[in-house]
Amino acid sequence: MKDFYTKKSRKEGYYARSAYKLKQLNKKYQIIKKGDRVLDLGCSPGGWVQAALEIVGNEGDIVGIDLENAKVKAENFTFIKADIYNKEVIDSLEKFDVVLSDMAPKTSGIRELDQERSYDLARQALTVAKKKLKTCGNFVCKIFQGRDYQNFINEVKKEFKFVKTAKPEASKSGSKEMYIIGKCKDT
Numbered sequence: 001m002k003d004f005y006t007k008k009s010r011k012e013g014y015y016a017r018s019a020y021k022l023k024q025l026n027k028k029y030q031i032i033k034k035g036d037r038v039l040d041l042g043c044s045p046g047g048w049v050q051a052a053l054e055i056v057g058n059e060g061d062i063v064g065i066d067l068e069n070a071k072v073k074a075e076n077f078t079f080i081k082a083d084i085y086n087k088e089v090i091d092s093l094e095k096f097d098v099v100l101s102d103m104a105p106k107t108s109g110i111r112e113l114d115q116e117r118s119y120d121l122a123r124q125a126l127t128v129a130k131k132k133l134k135t136c137g138n139f140v141c142k143i144f145q146g147r148d149y150q151n152f153i154n155e156v157k158k159e160f161k162f163v164k165t166a167k168p169e170a171s172k173s174g175s176k177e178m179y180i181i182g183k184c185k186d187t
Contacts, residue, residue: 005170009047015071016047018102020170021179022140023051029164029181031138032098035059039096039132041084041125042103046072052100053077063093084124095134101125101141104177115146115176122152122180129185130159139182149178156182 005017014020026032032055043049043064049072052062061076070079082089084103103125105117122143129139139160143152157163160182167178 003172014047014050015045017170019047019051021102021168022048022100024168024170025140025166025179025181026051026055028166029183031140031181031183032056036097037095038062038098038100039093039128040064041099041101041128042066042121043072043079044068044070046070048100048102049074049077052098063096065089084121084128090128090131093132096132096137097134098138098140099125099129099133100139104142104144111176112146115144116148118142118144119146119148119152123155126152126155126159129182133185136184138184139180141180141182142177143180145176145178153180156180160185 005020009017009019032038032052034057036056037060038052038056040048040062044066049062049064049070053074063078064070065080065082065084067083080089103121105114105121107114122141125141143149162183164181165178166181171177
């Protein structure tokens with residue numbers, strides 16, 4: 001049986017229930033604002049893109065990168081089909097106000113391996129954020145709780161003035177996912 005947010009996302013036209021996670025995080029932490037340039041790493045199918053587009057309005061724009069095609073079609077959304085580890089693609093991008101990552105590894109069922117892969121994706125998202133955020137930019141990243149969870153929080157604290165961890169209401173209760181919010185990147 002589908003959970004509340006999955007049903008709600010289908011009813012309201014979102015490509016993924018995760019749209020509500022971003023909306024809830026943004027409501028609490030004001031990560032994205034009207035007119036922002038946003039980079040969404042691992043953007044497929046496009047739930048976070050849809051939510052971000054609502055927030056930035058026509059004055060802002062979103063760039064999404066993923067190995068899988070995004071479903072979103074919008075004038076102020078640019079999709080790049082690529083690997084987020086592709087240095088040339090990342091280097092070719094301009095600066096952003098916000099870098100988002102709701103990436104998760106394809107789970108293997110081996111908890112420690114899945115947590116390690118999640119940490120690797122989160123670290124790459126942080127690497128991209130360090131290169132591509134404007135001064136005082138904001139960062140949101142999903143990571144699975146595990147051995148490297150606190151290490152990642154400490155890495156984010158080195159780069160941002162304000163760091164919080166959160167689990168939005170729209171996350172499944174049994175999920176090990178957490179979101180790390182970094183605001184106002186140090187220069």
